[in-house]
Amino acid sequence: MWKVIGLKLAKTIPVMFVVSLATFFLLDAIPGDPAVTVAGANADPAMLAEIRAELGLDRPLVERYFDWLGGAVQGDFGRQLLDPRLPVSTVVRAALPVTLQLSVMAMIIAPLLAIPAAMVSASRPGEGPDRVASTTAFAVIAIPSFLLALLVIHMFVFNHGLTQWALIALLAVGVVYLADRLRRAARRYPPGARGPFVARRGVALAVGAAVVVGLIWVLPDFPRQGWVRLTSDDGLAENLRSAFLPALTLAAMEAAVWMRILRGDLITTLQEDFILAARAKGMPRWRILTFDALRPSSFSLITVLGVSLGRLIGGTVIVEQIFNLPGMGTLMVRSIRAKDVPVVQSAVLLIAVIYVLVNAAVDVAYAYLDPRIRRGRV
Amino acid sequence: MSDASNARPAAGRSLAIGLGLAVVGAVGTYVGLTAFTADDGWWKYAVVAVAIVFVYNGLQRACRAVFGPTFQFGLWLSIVWMGLIVSGAVFADLLPLAESRDVSKALLEPIDLRPNLFSRHPLGTDGQGLDILGGILYGGRVSLAIGVGAIVIGVAVGMLLGVSAGHYRGWLDRTISFVTDSMLAFPPLVFLLAVVAAFNPTIVTVTLALAVLAIPTYIRLARANTLVHAQREFVLAARALGERDRSIVWRELVPNVALPVASFSVLLVAAFIVAEASLSFLGLSVTRPNPTWGNMIAAAQDDFRTIPHGVFTPGAVLFMTVLALNRIGDAARLRWDPREAKV
Numbered sequence: 001m002w003k004v005i006g007l008k009l010a011k012t013i014p015v016m017f018v019v020s021l022a023t024f025f026l027l028d029a030i031p032g033d034p035a036v037t038v039a040g041a042n043a044d045p046a047m048l049a050e051i052r053a054e055l056g057l058d059r060p061l062v063e064r065y066f067d068w069l070g071g072a073v074q075g076d077f078g079r080q081l082l083d084p085r086l087p088v089s090t091v092v093r094a095a096l097p098v099t100l101q102l103s104v105m106a107m108i109i110a111p112l113l114a115i116p117a118a119m120v121s122a123s124r125p126g127e128g129p130d131r132v133a134s135t136t137a138f139a140v141i142a143i144p145s146f147l148l149a150l151l152v153i154h155m156f157v158f159n160h161g162l163t164q165w166a167l168i169a170l171l172a173v174g175v176v177y178l179a180d181r182l183r184r185a186a187r188r189y190p191p192g193a194r195g196p197f198v199a200r201r202g203v204a205l206a207v208g209a210a211v212v213v214g215l216i217w218v219l220p221d222f223p224r225q226g227w228v229r230l231t232s233d234d235g236l237a238e239n240l241r242s243a244f245l246p247a248l249t250l251a252a253m254e255a256a257v258w259m260r261i262l263r264g265d266l267i268t269t270l271q272e273d274f275i276l277a278a279r280a281k282g283m284p285r286w287r288i289l290t291f292d293a294l295r296p297s298s299f300s301l302i303t304v305l306g307v308s309l310g311r312l313i314g315g316t317v318i319v320e321q322i323f324n325l326p327g328m329g330t331l332m333v334r335s336i337r338a339k340d341v342p343v344v345q346s347a348v349l350l351i352a353v354i355y356v357l358v359n360a361a362v363d364v365a366y367a368y369l370d371p372r373i374r375r376g377r378v
Numbered sequence: 379m380s381d382a383s384n385a386r387p388a389a390g391r392s393l394a395i396g397l398g399l400a401v402v403g404a405v406g407t408y409v410g411l412t413a414f415t416a417d418d419g420w421w422k423y424a425v426v427a428v429a430i431v432f433v434y435n436g437l438q439r440a441c442r443a444v445f446g447p448t449f450q451f452g453l454w455l456s457i458v459w460m461g462l463i464v465s466g467a468v469f470a471d472l473l474p475l476a477e478s479r480d481v482s483k484a485l486l487e488p489i490d491l492r493p494n495l496f497s498r499h500p501l502g503t504d505g506q507g508l509d510i511l512g513g514i515l516y517g518g519r520v521s522l523a524i525g526v527g528a529i530v531i532g533v534a535v536g537m538l539l540g541v542s543a544g545h546y547r548g549w550l551d552r553t554i555s556f557v558t559d560s561m562l563a564f565p566p567l568v569f570l571l572a573v574v575a576a577f578n579p580t581i582v583t584v585t586l587a588l589a590v591l592a593i594p595t596y597i598r599l600a601r602a603n604t605l606v607h608a609q610r611e612f613v614l615a616a617r618a619l620g621e622r623d624r625s626i627v628w629r630e631l632v633p634n635v636a637l638p639v640a641s642f643s644v645l646l647v648a649a650f651i652v653a654e655a656s657l658s659f660l661g662l663s664v665t666r667p668n669p670t671w672g673n674m675i676a677a678a679q680d681d682f683r684t685i686p687h688g689v690f691t692p693g694a695v696l697f698m699t700v701l702a703l704n705r706i707g708d709a710a711r712l713r714w715d716p717r718e719a720k721v
Binding site for chain 1 (some may be wrong): 479518556557559561563564565567571572573574575576577578648652655656659660661662672675679682686689693696697700701704
């Protein structure tokens, strides 16, 4: 195991080196003089020359690259070009936790949406609930993230009450559908057993519906934009309230992909003989789904989980912009617009390195989970 | 679903029911979209949603009655939609559209008009009085040019490198694979941001940046497909007959690899249209006043609460286009990618 991890890590080093080369030389080509960015367009030539010397711009490109790389390895990324000219590491340290928290929250919310939807879909493929869930997933995949974020704002912030009623209406449709199915299922029972069966299921349905209505009812008001830090006086609740909608947006996009993958694998698993055996023993459908079918079907999902985490860390840019969150994405876009080269270089390098490491970790986890490839080349 | 098994005489009735549903739905959509513009009642949304379901089901029924029960309605609807978008983008200059690009010519136009299909501004105007329909058609031109252009370059370069790597193996393969892995190490959006930061964002630079993003994927696809084909008898036969390497690559491998690799392209065009829209939404692609779907949405975002149609009209077009391309792309892969077709 350790050998696998070591090999994998060793393999990422040349890739990270190329990444740093590309980042530095690509972004060094940004048009415009960094000294002008610092001093402003009206500065006199002597002052500009002095700033160039301070930034090391008078030295050869290759020397500057190794200087920059050496600093970056030790956590020193230089200073911002713009006022207040803070060290880049300070700026990044303020921004990175926001992006990481959003990614992690999205990774927690997404399975809560994807796994139940996939289980319901796969248990009766082609029927009403499956058609609704599959169509929704197909549609969500086609919505660009900025549009989804605006839609989420439109629903949960601007039309909060309306959304609550719409959700309750959807729930009512669902309850009517389930009640109808219960009525049909009851016909299979002899008249004497019908009453207790209907009563048991009916009570479960009513309790479930009441709980969901309660949840919809207490749906809090979410802010349109802004971020409350975990360390601020308002504490965890406010922090989660400000992070929920952006995380939901990110989660919905991932969940739609996961749902389609898991649904396909579940349908394949449900055709296996051991499922047939479990069914023949009289196991209820939900029990088979949860305890027998889910685990062997979750393999492709786990592969995609890692890819998703990597994509989230690089992909929160747009959501951060729309919800005005002080994360890495906002930092990058703002610095690109202001031509603040050191910040852009460091941010791109940092995100790319995290991305590479997460992908390497996924490969290792994959080898750990699947014994078939553990002994092969990793 | 059950009318699939019906005998032929029922087809006429099914057609009539379908057309009836579609007409009711169309009227409902129109009423929902226009008649209640005075107040923003929630039931407007409900009417439109139900009406659209009516139209879709009605037309599907009618088409199945005419073309047989296996008619893939969603796929054909997607093809028709893409036909509309493409021809709109091509012939935008010839259509009698109100001004959508030059603010100085739209000074006298009313701003923030609501959509009204029978006026000079069928989809309304934006905050500067520019026509939204015109913006959507010209924006479609940018989206399609960038998406398709990037794919064409990506396929050409990626296929060449991928087939070469798979055929020659050795150091060439190792070098190409290493560079590919390194290129895939950048999160796509971050790479795009870095490129537009380094070069000024124009149609050409954004197209090239997206092409660079596409190349590694195509190299991998082409290489994997080449490795499969290189084992086949016809390549061995060609070699035995004394064909040279270059001839084997061009006459035996490329024709066989091309279709499965290219069948992936429609899906990637969809992804690239989204990527371009995201960049122009961030103001890092083609900028105002030249319209793109992304920058139209960004411009309307400020008044989003009071005038949601400014965001949702171009947004709906973008969504429908991506949905249509995904649908067509899935069908193309089922048809042309042997690995998918087996399932």
